[in-house]
Amino acid sequence: MELRIAAMRWLATEIIGVELVALDGSVLPPFDAGAHIDVHLPGALIRQYSLCNHPDERHRYCIGVLKDAASRGGSRAVHDQLRVGQTVQVSAPRNLFALQGGAGRSVLLAGGIGITPMLSMAQRLAQQGRDFELHYCVRSKGRAAFIDTLHNSAFAAQVHLHVDDGAAQQKLDMAGVLAAQDDQAHLYVCGPTGFMEHVLNSARAHQWPEARLHREYFAAAPRAEGDAGSFEVRLRSTGLQVLVPADKTVVQALEEAGVFIPVSCEQGFCGTCLTAVLGGQPDHRDSFLTDAEKARNNQFTPCCSRAKSAVLELDL
Numbered sequence: 001m002e003l004r005i006a007a008m009r010w011l012a013t014e015i016i017g018v019e020l021v022a023l024d025g026s027v028l029p030p031f032d033a034g035a036h037i038d039v040h041l042p043g044a045l046i047r048q049y050s051l052c053n054h055p056d057e058r059h060r061y062c063i064g065v066l067k068d069a070a071s072r073g074g075s076r077a078v079h080d081q082l083r084v085g086q087t088v089q090v091s092a093p094r095n096l097f098a099l100q101g102g103a104g105r106s107v108l109l110a111g112g113i114g115i116t117p118m119l120s121m122a123q124r125l126a127q128q129g130r131d132f133e134l135h136y137c138v139r140s141k142g143r144a145a146f147i148d149t150l151h152n153s154a155f156a157a158q159v160h161l162h163v164d165d166g167a168a169q170q171k172l173d174m175a176g177v178l179a180a181q182d183d184q185a186h187l188y189v190c191g192p193t194g195f196m197e198h199v200l201n202s203a204r205a206h207q208w209p210e211a212r213l214h215r216e217y218f219a220a221a222p223r224a225e226g227d228a229g230s231f232e233v234r235l236r237s238t239g240l241q242v243l244v245p246a247d248k249t250v251v252q253a254l255e256e257a258g259v260f261i262p263v264s265c266e267q268g269f270c271g272t273c274l275t276a277v278l279g280g281q282p283d284h285r286d287s288f289l290t291d292a293e294k295a296r297n298n299q300f301t302p303c304c305s306r307a308k309s310a311v312l313e314l315d316l
């Protein structure tokens with residue numbers, strides 16, 4: 001879709017809000033809480049941004065973008081090159097971070113810019129009268145986007161702000177948060193990878209099953225680089241066999257052979273390139289699949305993952 005930038009406004013230090021509307025003012029495809037859109041940016045970049053407005057709104061998509069010092073170009077392009085009145089290409093909303101059903105409490109944990117999907121989720125949960133609490137961790141108050149929206153909301157009492165440079169007693173007590181939940185609760189986390197790893201590892205240490213842990217990465221999770229040796233991929237449909245050298249990804253090697261796999265983040269966190277594996281053993285290097293999904297070895301992310309076996313047969 002080609003959408004027009006209707007408004008841009010500062011939400012907090014280094015965070016800008018962008019409001020996108022249809023060129024003719026018509027309604028946009030619906031989305032539910034946790035959904036994101038792919039935004040095509042100057043420089044042929046494609047980046048994913050969570051929708052942060054109320055999921056019942058059909059007249060606009062709202063995103064919040066942090067100007068990231070370690071930007072690979074996406075956040076800088078939004079801040080420095082996008083302006084009100086311009087048009088941008090975006091995908092239809094996709095939801096890889098959906099709220100689960102059930103009566104249990106939803107525990108939302110947002111770190112910094114990870115508040116964007118959580119804001120939409122909190123609004124949906126409040127609208128449905130479901131039990132939830134939102135923990136919002138920021139480095140300082142000036143970096144907390146949507147703070148007025150949250151404080152003025154009908155669910156303000158369920159919002160807990162934790163500021164790194166604030167008093168010790170208001171800081172996030174992850175063990176305490178986890179201990180206060182029953183075995184029906186679901187945990188949702190989004191934010192910087194270090195924050196997410198802390199939350200998820202704390203939950204695992206408290207015996208939370210993976211089925212009740214939900215996360216959305218904005219960037220690749222840190223990982224120890226394994227051996228990046230060469231291997232071959234074979235396509236089930238044609239039998240084509242392609243060598244993947246150590247200095248190329250599966251996506252790149254296949255592209256040179258005329259086989260195109262759609263990609264977006266190219267870092268293993270969005271799931272766009274997910275491909276079924278019919279034989280061989282993948283070397284999973286993504287943060288998109290859960291550990292249980294990885295253990296099944298029946299799919300992998302060819303933008304970054306490799307192979308432990310000499311040959312990987314793909315359902316392509």
Ligand code: FES
Nearest residue numbers: 264266268271303
């Ligand atoms: S392109 Fe995002 S996971 Fe591969």
